[in-house]
Amino acid sequence: MKRISSVNDCVIRFANVNGSGSASANNLFAKAVFRMGVPVSPKNIFPSNIQGLPTWYEVRVNDQGYIGRRGDVDMVVAMNGQTMLRDYMDLLSGGYFIYDSSRQLADDFNREDVIEIGLPLTSMCNGAFENPRMRSLLKNIIYVGALAFLLDMEFSVLTESVEKQFRKKTKLMEPNLKALHMGYEYAREQYPDVCQLKIERRDKVGDAIMMDGNTATGLGAIYGGATVVGWYPITPSTSVIEAFGKYADQLRVEKETGRIKAAIVQAEDELAALGIVIGATWNGARAFTATSGPGVSLMNEFLGLAYYAEIPVVLVDVQRAGPSTGLPTRTQQSDVLSCAYASHGDTQHVLLFPASPYECFEMTADAFDLADRLQTPVIVLSDLDLGMNDHLSPPLVWDDSRTYDRGKVLNEEQLLGLQERWGRYLDVDGDGICYRTYPGTSDKAGAYFTRGSAHDEYSVYSEDAQTYEKNMQRLQRKMETAVSMLPAPEIFCENEGGRIGVIYFGTSSHAAEECLDRLNREGIPVNGLRVRAFPFHQQVSDFIDRHDKVLVLEQNRDGQLRTLLINECEVVPQKLISVVHYDGLPLASRTVYSMLADALQKAGQHVSGDDRNQGGAA
């Protein structure tokens, strides 16, 4: 039988029961790979449940730094009876099946092209540990120890990780170390020379960090100067607020008093969450909220108000497969259209599309400057994959000379020094952006009454038809101004002869760029562009213009980015070919490759590559 054989290029899937304490053990494994200098990408595929349902943790190890999900599994650690047979059947031919051999495998487990590795985890734990709760947790650590031997990893990296993790809880350190050793020793005695997957030390991660996007987003809000948070719990955005709160407790404490330089208000619903943000920013603070698709639906009314009344908002939408009883713990990029034009009437909103924790941090911090400068909502469109999974990312950086751009705000002195009459909605600079004042500024000037759109340039109530039209045109002008301030798209590759391009954004980038590398290596010239913001830069239109056909890769059914491109860049629909993936799982490069290959065929580009087993690393 041919065994899958590779060095630093494999996918290992851990199949567990939700709530069984497997997450920290699996994380320990992934972190160890990272600490050996090898790029690694873990994906937590979990149910909408606290305890009992199946959960998977899929770890891709890849020397070349491809950190998107790969798809297909070389090794599975099957710890969940409910899914065991399926996990077994899903293994690639020549793959490795690790299971708890305290119970015998049923007759259905009869593949001849799979290497079975039994570890009597339950019996080992029962013999070695007294505490029944600890037993089930340590079972997970035993298999990590066994993996270390099977994959020929540096064992010391694992023991050091455990020591680091439990340095404040020494009582737990000893049994965890013991469990690691037990697993390692058992595998060494029973399964020498069985596994041909290897993980070797490299120096390929540099100064990178392993962080989830939501932590980076929360930090971005801390660094961006947010002081007021209105929020309502919703997966997968909750950990953005938790991160903000955690770092506020560490970094925003007033030395003398112990008080916090932030107000985090858990609201009664998403409507109120956004209302709190609007009230706070109108009153001169920086404020934000984080939510997901259903929350955005509820926030639509207030988004309209903020757009018309020109009030800064920073909204983080960590997208998921909705609705609430949809797949709330699975990832998607499916709020693109609902965010771009959220609310009633003629509205349009600034969108930012981060693709890494680094960008989550940077774009969130920048969003506060943009919202203040543009006096309008800015929506950071993250997703569950980016937000809740650990990603290999460049370290976060902050330029200490940077100051906050609070936009056009007049204080009392400036107000009194004006030659002309001040108008809240008077466009004196011609960029569509007007000067505002904060409440409490002066008893002599600057007070105004905020309303939606029934106002003239001086914020005086008006239902005059022409006044309304003029105001709406100015708002459009403001959006044109916005474009130059937004992050430009990133051209990933462009070959002279390439007639076909691919456009993608956010977490679709990892798989897209891996496939672009592969296609180009195979001699198929395909060009790639990553969109980073909406409204689109001119470069996006230019890229589309330069190509005969453009594939638009995204994670939703209806090709929402494609629709937006057709609408905003005035593209002939036939020119943009939709390549979509929307099953709720993070994009897998092998799937994307075959989807792109199909689409390229349709676009008239012959592709000969074997779409399945060569992998991105071929």
Add this chain to the structure above:
Amino acid sequence: MTFFRPGFRHPDLPPNEAGYELRDYEGGISTLCAGCGHDSVNAAIIRACFELAIEPHKVVKLSGIGCSSKSPAYFLGKSHGFNSVHGRMPSIATGANMANRDLIYLGVSGDGDTASIGMGQFAHAVRRNLNMVYIVMNNGCYGLTKGQYSATADKGSIGKKGEPNQLESIDLCEIAIQLGAGFVGRSFSGDKQQLVPMLKAALSYEGMSFVDVISPCVTFNNTPGSTKSYHWVREHREATNTFDFVPFRQEITTEYAEGKTEAVTLHDESVIYLHKGDGNLQITDRRQAMDALEEHKRKGLILTGILYVDPEGEDTHVILHTTKRALNALGEKDLCPGNDALADINDRFR
């Protein structure tokens, strides 16, 4: 409805302690119907702010949607105002208050805005004991959409369309007391003597001051069968107590007979003197307040006055342990931890 306001003011009316004249507290010309109760409430707000010598620009006016929510345009023209979204004033007020705790937040809402579409936001702003004055101009109907019953209309009350209201009414004061408002009062737009001192006390209280003002709708709900008509309210109200409000630092000039008054001191040291004998309600007792409201309702009477005060109540900032400085005044130095701190954080993720 007035289209013209004379510039003349009484020459003997002196400016207040802060140096502002009454006109500094006035707003735009009202576009509400002639005789609307809301205009009387607006006048009472102007009077209360003037008498308390609040700097007009230190007040923030917030409202939702409806006739009542148009009102903030008609008082305190030197204050910033925000006519927001239907039923959502409480969340806007929460955010605004979080941003700058040094200003005074005056929310104006109606019975539709609060008791129906905004019930959730009302309830939760009350639970937070947000430091604001929350006035409901309560007329039992939707004026701007031409007279539909609202959720505070009494069962059996008959408005202009002639069909009696079939649904049970919501008593906003009872809900406010139950959910933890620190200050709850009910008044009548036609009773300036009661309303002005009540608003002054409400403005001085640190925490949620909820004031339900029955404010008849002359156009749609001032009918003989309506329990929110001028006539009905005048005939059927009973005051809990008469009271004087003495703001902090102001000399007490009235003489009170021993044993006849009870003083309730608020956070800012201002004092409410209640004249006992008019009523036996112990206003710091939540349960007595609820009982009294229900008892009067049973008798077909409307209980007015300050219904409940919790002098110890803690507002949202106290609960959240936020800095005493206004958050909107903090800059990079206070808010941004800098790159060294970020480098330490990066290390924890390796």
